Amino acid sequence: MEFNDYFKIGYVLKPHGLKGEVTVSLDEVDPADLAGIGTVFLEKNNRLEPYFVESLSGTGSKAFLKVEDIDTPESAQGISKRSIYLPKAARPKSARGQFYDDEVIDFEVTDAQLGAIGKVVGVMKAGANRLLVLDYQGKEVLIPVNSPFIKSINKSKRQISVDLPEGFLDI
Structure with a gap:
């Protein structure tokens, strides 16, 4: 996957809770703008790996993300400290007078x-x-x-x- 076709939306900070959820810091997007997003891509070793989103909630720049097959704090730790990307085609429209x-x-x-x-x-x-x-x-x-x-x-x-x-x- 080419990075040129994707844009960074944030960063996975750390595990949250006991069911594999992670705390994320979002850049330039609000969690509400990402409602219904099915897949996010996490950077690992200069490659993007797809993860299917089970839930995403929060307000402002802080959100909680749950992805498929990550069900424990230990497995959530494995995706911590990684950048989060979306395809540019899935980017929410920026408001008039604003920009990415x-x-x-x-x-x-x-x-x-x-x-x-x-x-x-x-x-x-x-x-x-x-x-x-x-x-x-x-x-x-x-x-x-x-x-x-x-x-x-x-x-x-x-x-x-x-x-x-x-x-x-x-x-």
Whole structure:
């Protein structure tokens, strides 16, 4: 299975309870958005292994996952500390004005005063905040993903409009 066809939704933290359930930390998705998902893929040795979902519950970024054939705390320990993936085709739609990190790579960033300033080369997390990593004149610039900086995101045009304070790019 090619990683390019999948996106990371989180990470298995540790066993939970006595029946093989695990605690997971979710990135960018809410457990409610994953209702009815039949299969998740766990990374092991740079490969993705499919697991059939019996249940997934929780709120926010914390959830409890139960998969088939994992029925004891010991077997749950065997899938702990592994990244969780879904096929990109199964990705829940992001809300208007929001995005998944990998969706905005190569988007053109346009500043209200300066015009086109560069392309997004990545997205970083800094605590609870996300930062766009922008290639600006060969330098890496970090732009917080929140107002007042981000004005709009146009996925069809692959464009992000920003309004940066004067001198922001000179730092």
